[in-house]
Amino acid sequence: MIDADSVSLSVGSTPLLSEVSMRVAAGELVAVVGPNGAGKSSLLSVLAGDVAPSSGSVTLDGLPLRSLRPARLARMRAVLPQRVTVAFPFTVAEVVAMGLYGSRLTAPEEEEVVSGAMAATDVAHLAGRAYPTLSGGEQARVSLARVLAQRAPVLLLDEPTAALDIRHQEQVMGVARDRSLAEDAVAVVLHDLNLAAAYADRVVVMRSGVVVADGAPAEVLASDMLSEVYGCAVDVHHGDGGLMVAPRRAR
Amino acid sequence: MPKTAARASHSAPAATDVRTGEAAHAAAPRSGRAVFRNALIPALAVLLATLCVASAGIGAVAVPFEEVAGSLFGGTGPHDAVLWQIRFPRVALSVLIGASLGVAGAAMQGVFGNPLAEPGVIGVSSGAAVGAVGTIVLGFSAFGEWSVTVAAFLGGLIATFVVYLLSRSNGRTEVVTLVLTGIAVNAVAGAVVGLLTFLADDAQLRSISFWSLGSLGGATWPVVAGVLPFAVAGLVLVPLFARALDVLALGERSARHLGVDTERIRLGVILLAALLTGAAVAAAGIIGFVGLVVPHLVRLVAGPGHRVLLPASALAGAIVLLAADLVARTVAVPAELPIGVLTALLGGPFFLWLLRRTRAGQGGWA
Secondary structure, eight states: OEEEEEEEEEETTEEEEEEEEEEEOTTOEEEEEOSTTSSHHHHHHHHHTSSOOSEEEEEETTEEGGGSOHHHHHHHEEEEOSOOOOSSOOBHHHHHHGGGTTOOOOHHHHHHHHHHHHHHTTOGGGTTSBGGGSOHHHHHHHHHHHHHHTOOSEEEEESTTTTOOHHHHHHHHHHHHHHHHTTOEEEEEOSOHHHHHHHOSEEEEEETTEEEEEEOHHHHOOHHHHHHHHTSOEEEEEETTEEEEEEOOOO | OOOTTHHHHTOOOGGGOOOOSSGGGTTSOOOHHHHHHHHHHHHHHHHHHHHHHHHHHOSSSOOOHHHHHHHHTTOOOTTHHHIIIIIHHHHHHHHHHHHHHHHHHHHHHHHHTOTTOOTTTTTHHHHHHHHHHHHHHHTOOTTGGGHHHHHHHHHHHHHHHHHHHHHEETTEEOHHHHHHHHHHHHHHHHHHHHHHHHHOOHHHHHHHHHHHHOOSTTOOHHHHHHHHHHHHHHHHHGGGGHHHHHHHTTOHHHHHHTTOOHHHHHHHHHHHHHHHHHHHHHHHOOOOSHHHHHHHHHHHHHOSOHHHHHHHHHHHHHHHHHHHHHHHHHTTTTSOOOHHHHHHHHHHHHHHHHHHHHHHHHSOOO
């Protein structure tokens, strides 16, 4: 669905991405992990079409990203940024309904999509609240509901679980997996390697603007590689609940 | 997550992005705010109509309510000359300018995603005044009797774009940068007006104080006719951007992700707001705080959705200016207070109250 081919990006003389290639197929959930400053969000911005790469190309459904107008692009991919502030006290339901900008649904259809999206991220009880009055985690879930309401077949999520409690982390990753099971292409930037291990079909590990590993979680998430990438001793345990990643702490 | 058949059906072409239905609010619970929202526009319309008739009857010569109403519908009476040559053009001009300022303020706040944006704050009014005053003092007349209007319009447009370009960074306009840039542009514009004042002769000085204090005293039918096309164009076209302005509250980047052509929308809205404000300033000088306060008042009652906010701000702006003009010309008879002084005198403290109330009540504007 979405395909980045040897993409490089620099700001001034600082290279943020060097020769990064990555694709996400329909029906696939890909986690992008790596230490702070690895270029994960930059990669997502390039995939979203926010910034044009200095070299290389990105195609969406086989079409060059740069050839697509905003309205067309919005029907093909939805993006969840790390943090969304809303300038005026729009209610949660109004913010989620903004995901339907440009769609041509009847009012009952819109209501169904909006309430479905709010239920999926557990924000239905906040529907009448003003977005600026919500906590960070609540705002993140409302923004995700807005992204879901867009119903685009490619989802780009930048740290959707960062501000969430453990229950909502699981719920949000469950939503992402459901979307991939429904043949959407989902790319998620994550810091939590355990979530990546549990939910991703594929894990892309980045460091200093380069992809250092790309494969199934069990292949990629290995103690040696993670310890080196993060500069910190990391153990990987294989238990009943799947793969568990934890830092090695001095006792 | 109901994906249903919607993905197939949401292939609307970009040109139809701007919609007019109430759909965005469909999912909102039927709250008290929804009731206010639906009742607001009819209520404001009735209030405006009543105030128009009342205002036309009040003044140095009192005209009974029945005669004003009758005269409007083709009747004749002893005060026809007063009504048709003085009162009606003044009421019409107040309504047009008040509506223009209200809509321009709401549109500016929406397009900047910033509750402090107002034609006055970001320099469009003073830019327009520079154009108008410069035309008066330097005798620029390339556009004949439209020279002042054209110059005011261009001055407002240039000042707006200077502020806009200078205050943007990373795709978002920060409150502090915006206000500081506006202050800088206002200072430069003020200095230019000062310089022109220094160069002006006595007759020109009178015209200049007219511009800088604001007055509806020059209201005649030709002036009304001069403002009318700009006001109508703006009032009709700005609401077409309502849905896009809602989405712009998410910030430029997220709005673009949702399919808003942010550059085109911003350019269109800023042009229209500068057109509305430029025409208003050309006819009546600088009238501050209407564009800033009126949209905030409307948001308190009806929420921030632009489909209601824009028309309601037009009506409320017309009401506020009509009422202010009524006070300005009756409170110190036979003298007439400059209306810009009055709106700033009342609007400033009121805005302070609004600011504190909003901070306390709903977590602020941003």
